[in-house]
Amino acid sequence: MIDLIVLPLIKIVFVLTGVLITVMYLVLLERKVQAWVQARLGPMRVGPHGVLQPIADVVKLFVKEDVTPARAEKWVFTAAPIIVLVPALIAFAVIPFGPEVNLFGRPVPLYITDLNVGLLYIVSVAAIGVYGIILGGWASNSKYPLLGSLRSSAQLISYELAVTLTFVSVILAAGSLSMVEIVEAQRNNGIWFAFVQPVALFIYFVGALAETNRNPFDLPEAESELVAGFHTEYSGMRFALFFLAEYTNMIVVSAVATTLFFGGWLRPFPNVEWLSFLGLVPPWIWFTLKTFALLYLFLWIRATLPRYRYDQLMQLGWKWLIPLAIANIIVTAAVKVVLGS
Amino acid sequence: MEPDAGRSMFDTDELVINMGPQHPATHGVLRVVLKLDGEKVVDADVVLGDLHRGVEKLTENRDWTQIVLLTDRLDYVASAAANLAYVETVEKLMSIEVPRRARYVRTILAELQRLASHLVWLGSHAMDIGAITVFLYCLRERELILDLFEEYCGARLTYNSMRIGGLPQDVPSGWLPKVLRYCDVQEEKLVEYETLLTQNRIWLQRTRGIGAITGEAAIAVGLCGPSLRGSGVPRDVRKDEPYAAYDEIPFDIAIGSNGDTYDRYLVRLEEMRQSIGIIRRAVEGLPEGPVMAKVPRLIKPPAGETYHANESPKGEIGFFIASDGRSTSPYRLRVRPPSFCNLQALPQLVRGHLVADVIAIIGTIDIVLGEVDR
Amino acid sequence: MGEAIAFYTLAALILGFAVLVITARNTVHSVLFLVANFLFVAALYVLLGAQFLAVIQVIVYAGGIVVLYLFVVMLVNLKRPPEAHRDRRRKAGLGLAFSLVILAEVVAIAVFGLVQPAHLAAPKAPLPPEAADNVQQVGWALYTQYLVPFEVASMLLLVAMVGAIVLARREL
Structure with a gap:
């Protein structure tokens, strides 16, 4: 009973709270990092150095008036932000934050579940999120959101292909679809897959930027062109849900990248004996550190690069990333066959 | 009959979209009606007048000195340039000889203003294309210019910094070294902007070949200033019809070759470098003497009309003034605003490009709505 | 027991959404019901222990194909029904023909299964x-x-x- 219901529930509550708090502070971190890059201070008023700013933001969003445009499709309009957020959150079900640990004399794995198709589960969950974006734009009954949502969904679908193809080469290298086993495979090989599959890592990272609508692929919400893209008509809490989903997705893609390419919870150089003092740091801290390093890269890129144009983005996706990913799969498979025989 | 009868399911509609007047990237209250085929712009129609204040009519009820104030509010990111063009027109009408020191200081002010205006342009243009950081860097340096202006005339945006016949006051002591120090800082920072943009692949893809126009077409549609020079036409009022101290200070005209957004970007950056050079030379060669000519208390130009043009940061700004010789205000004053003339090229520039390029092109022609609508 | 409850609940939901797909007046709504339908079919696969198939069902059908349906429905002018739909007799005739064919297929499968149950159960390879x-x-x-x-x-x-x-x- 405890193993079947209570433990998973506790873990789910822990992960959800953790994710939501991380999102709040990720927003603050983004504002601070951007401010530092841009020779500003960033939020400074709420709390020392603005550390309480996220709370102020949440309160503001909660008490704001929640406007539904007069000719909007009411039900779909309300459902859209939820459809975006829920997939982003349930993706955490298969992400391993750490190995099994002993808590109160009971072995507790630091992940909610270990599906044998874990990686595909993440792909499928991401595919559902697209609906929220399309529907949000359509239900607003307004032109800019519609254009924004079309762009966005076309972008997501195109880059999902490239990202999924990079998964295939990782699966070939690891020999499993389960997230936990992929991490274990990296321990057994004694090397992070980032070094085995650098091309896949590159394609994955570019695709991840595009899938989370981040600069330089933030076209769906290119404010200078489409005002605010698909969520132009949203305000208050419903807007906050979209916002939450965007940042949750950033964490998801960073966590997946950590798991697939940077050895998940493993310490750096897991097989080098004289570095074993690094093992004193708990695995989940390594995981968090790696994820945040990747998130920082997202923020850094946003502060540096201009934005791609829509057709250029599509060209990059279809004419460069997808062929490259396919070539990478072929090479990986060939190498595996040659080494295996 | 149903309205849709006779059309197949596969017929596509042109989507008409109103970009503006409340749109984050139209630089004010510009409204562009775009006809789109998918994301491709079939046609664009510029709708003006949302910021019309009747400045030209207002001048007919103000006396000649008060009008300087109104010229501040034309191109509000480059008001010293409009001040200069106006006072020079009146001086031309009254045949006033301006002291040499005043002409030099005017040149320094005009070039500082050009730098400030180009900084605002570069920042907002880059931000429209998504590079937010450049915007903040540009405003950081513009702040230095505003401080210089504040020290000179007390105002930070609408300077009212020229008088008919000269200047309101001589430069404060210690101001010129500060100007030179600013020039050093700016020269260094220009490199910083360029590292972020000039060789950036995304920036190149977003600006090369976008909104290209040939030299002849640009002249035909009436483009002026850096936008015209980007197409390779070496027209610069400062060289062609020198005013202030430009005939005594050597500088080069920056010209592009392809007439696209990227060339206009390079032209403006080169102009900023030239401006720094001009300021340095003007400070070095600044003559001693008065800064105000002998002008009557009551300014009343003789009957007649005249036109005089300057090179403002946006292009050729001209004032046409008709005086009846009796009243203390102009009989008719007409501004030739560079922003307005450059805006006329917009439909031609955007046709066939994508929605995202419209933003880049609005940015590249560098308009200020206060000047377009007057 | 629990499996049976889950199966019948899922089956009822699948059928219910299938009915909603064809009765909804707004095309976008009916596409959405179709998505829900596919998701519950995926749940049915999970119940059968075919997680791979379930995930692929979600990725390909719910995530890919129906998104394209949605594009079409949102962008194409659907106010005017195609000619064929105006002719009520022809519509009824087509519908009858289709349902007869499907009925025949279902009966054939059932009969086949009854006659040769062993063949179905045996693994193919x-x-x-x-x-x-x-x-x-x-x-x-x-x-x-x-x-x-x-x-x-x-x-x-x-x-x-x-x-x-x-x-x-x-x-x-």
């Missing part, structure tokens, strides 16, 4: 010993026994893709 998990089983079946149909299907998809591009490009 011997699985290799290591093909323990779901993904490997599917892969093994596709690339051994069903290799020809698999390749034919991929050719068909390729032809469809080229055809779509030819249709969509206005100038080639």
